[in-house]
Amino acid sequence: MAAAVGDADALLAAVAEHRPDLVLTDVRMPPGLADEGLRAALHLRAERPDLPVLVLSQYVQRSYAADLLAGGGGAGVGYLLKDRVGHVEEFLAAVDTVAAGGTVVDPEVVRRLLARRRDPLERLTPREREVLELMARGCSNAEICRRLTVSEAATAKHIGNILLKLDLPPAEDTHRRVLAVLAHLGGGED
Amino acid sequence: MSDCWQALRRPGFLRTAWPWRSAAYLLACALAGAVLCAVLLLWAAVGGALSVLLVGVPLLAALPLAGLVSGAGERRLLRLMGGAPVPDPHRVPDGPGPRAWLRTRYAEGATWREAGGAVLSAFLLWPLELLVVAGALLVPAWLVTTPLQLALDGEQVNVLKVWQLHAPGQAWAVAAGGAVLLALAGYPLAVAAGTRAALARALAGGQERVGELVRSRARLVDAFEAERRRIERDLHDGAQQRLVALSMSLGLARLDAPPGGPLARRLAAAHAEADAALAELRELVHGIHPRVLADRGLPDACADLADRSVLPVAVDVRLPGRLPAAVESAGYFAVAEALANAARHAGASAARVHGRWSAGRLRLDVSDDGTGGADPARGTGLTGLADRVAVVGGRLSVSSPPGGPTLLRVEIPCTPTTDPRSASSSPRTPSSSARA
Missing domain, CATH: 3.30.565.10 (Histidine kinase-like ATPase, C-terminal domain)
Structure with a gap:
């Protein structure tokens, strides 16, 4: 750990000073205790596209996640509910994913989006829906294989079917894929 | 903003904008009253003539609603005269749709007070208002022009039709008197405008007590709102953080516990409980005051x-x-x-x-x-x-x-x-x- 800071301005200053490998921030930070942490994260993603940023939030808010994912460049980005910190191994895996340039979206955000959009999703099989949920959370193909204990070929087939059924463009890069899936689930927003 | 009565008592009143505002208010009232007079007469005449054909009956029945328009106009004009803002006296209709609106409007006193005000303005007040403005401004202005009139006529001038003058000196004296009167005209104008405004307030305004009640209710709601926000913040900074810390401790403990043993199972159960508590608290806090x-x-x-x-x-x-x-x-x-x-x-x-x-x-x-x-x-x-x-x-x-x-x-x-x-x-x- 390079530095621990108490407010958003100090965060920006510390990032400039220490050039860390990853920034982990709460949405809510002093002084305003509103969404300063998120704003700082968006600022950092715009200023330093190569810096991975993981944002923790007390609440599941699609608009926060959407802002975070939409802004910035190719570096890793994540939006997790604060509760996930308790599940140490999963949380560390998420940190690793983001640090390695991956994208992590909280399962709760994804679940809510899936719950909301019924019509187009009815065309998916239950297994395809599971795959879609993992895709939206930022899992790579290999990870989806591992979590669902299916073969690489089967996963690729499911993904192909999903993209076809939802009319989504194929994307190799997981971040782009997350964006496309979320945009689709969010009804074209962002 | 003060009102014109307070301004009247202060020195330097004539140098303020109040004389002009008073004149403008009276003129606007007079103009509105004259237009209203014509509209009401026309409306009543058309309605009366058509009542033979039954079409005119609802037209006549709608006549009191003219007060709504004139009342709204009065309240707008009152802004010229400053003072406390005049609240709309009308109630919110009992339901949606034109029926509920009509029922509410005909049943409430404010509509009839405004209708009375409209009749008063249309058939009595506007000539008086014109007379006051003319008397206070035009007569002195006419007096000021006496020397000019004498010069044009060459021999004599009738001051206000009653008083014949021949000498330029007298004419200049009359002009000076006119100038003084013109300067002092602000006082009668302000008194007349103030009286007219008080009448408009009484007829077209809401009751102040109701206004105060609404304000106190709004204060109450604000306080309630602030309290909700405070509770949300306290829970966020307090209980929620502690629960996150608890969940994290349990998560770390699970890493240390021998896997598959009874301790690991108990810790997993406790961890699940802590997560459920966090989820419930999150929903509760969101319901109290949504952060988004x-x-x-x-x-x-x-x-x-x-x-x-x-x-x-x-x-x-x-x-x-x-x-x-x-x-x-x-x-x-x-x-x-x-x-x-x-x-x-x-x-x-x-x-x-x-x-x-x-x-x-x-x-x-x-x-x-x-x-x-x-x-x-x-x-x-x-x-x-x-x-x-x-x-x-x-x-x-x-x-x-x-x-x-x-x-x-x-x-x-x-x-x-x-x-x-x-x-x-x-x-x-x-x-x-x-x-x-």
Whole structure:
């Protein structure tokens, strides 16, 4: 750990000073205790596209996640509910994913989006829906294989079917894929 | 802003804008009264003539409603005279639609007071007002021109038709007198305008006691709102953080426990409990005061409500900026309640939320394709909402015929507040839309 800071301005200053490998921030930070942490994260993603940023939030808010994912460049980005910190191994895996340039979206955000959009999703099989949920959370193909204990070929087939059924463009890069899936689930927003 | 009576007692009154404002107010009143006189006479004549054909009867019956227009005009004109703002005396109609509106208007005293005021203004006051302005301004002005008139005539001039003058010296004296009168004309003008304004206030204004009551209710709601925000913050900084810390400790303990043993199972159960407590607390805190509303405003908060709803909800809320917190909060809870009702009682399969700000008011429509039959008189949720909306000066109307569809409409007068913080640093436009 390079530095621990108490407010958003100090965060920006510390990032400039220490050039860390990853920034982990709460949405809510002093002084305003509103969404300063998120704003700082968006600022950092715009200023330093190569810096991975993981944002923790007390609440599941699609608009926060959407802002975070939409802004910035190719570096890793994540939006997790604060509760996930308790599940140490999963949380560390998420940190690793983001640090390695991956994208992590909280399962709760994804679940809510899936719950909301019924019509187009009815065309998916239950297994395809599971795959879609993992895709939206930022899992790579290999990870989806591992979590669902299916073969690489089967996963690729499911993904192909999903993209076809939802009319989504194929994307190799997981971040782009997350964006496309979320945009689709969010009804074209962002 | 002070009123003209206070200004009258202060030295230097004549150098203020009050004499001019008084004259302008009286002239405007006179003009409005003359127009009103013509309109009322024409209306009554047409209505009377057509009453043989029965068409004229409703026309005549609608005559008292002219007072609504003239009353609104009086209240507008009163702004010229400063003082406390004049509240609209009319009640919010009992229900949606023109019938309820007419019933309310004919039943309330304010309509008839305004109608009386209209008759008084149209048939008695406006000639008097003209006379006062003419007497105070034109007569002295005419006196000032006496030397000019004498010069033009060459021999003599009749001052105000009663007094013949021949010498230029006398003419100049009269002119000087006229100038003094002209300067002092501010006093009678202000007295007349002040009296006229007091009459207009009495006839077209709301009762101050009601205004005070509304303000005290609004204060109460503000205090309530602040309290909710404080509770939300306290829970966020206190209980929620402790629970997160607890969950983290349990998670770390699980790593240390021998896997598969009874300790690991107990720890896993405790961890699950802690997570469930966190999830419940999160929902509870969100219900008390949604963070997204404070951070992002109504459009995002409505999108969030749509996300949480079990129905597919199409959201289209576009606003020119942030609105006052009390208005946002009233609108938010109205939309939340409407969506909850649509899902719970109406058996709807989809809902829409539409919101716009225009002409000084926020309008939010929530519609669903359910079975309808929502009745504000029975549902306590709707009554509570109507109260909440009424406190911020708005109104809530529900159209929900049996068989549906249901439309709930909230209208709240307000002005957008500029929020440079969210405008500058948010990459999104202040409005957003989401379609399901």
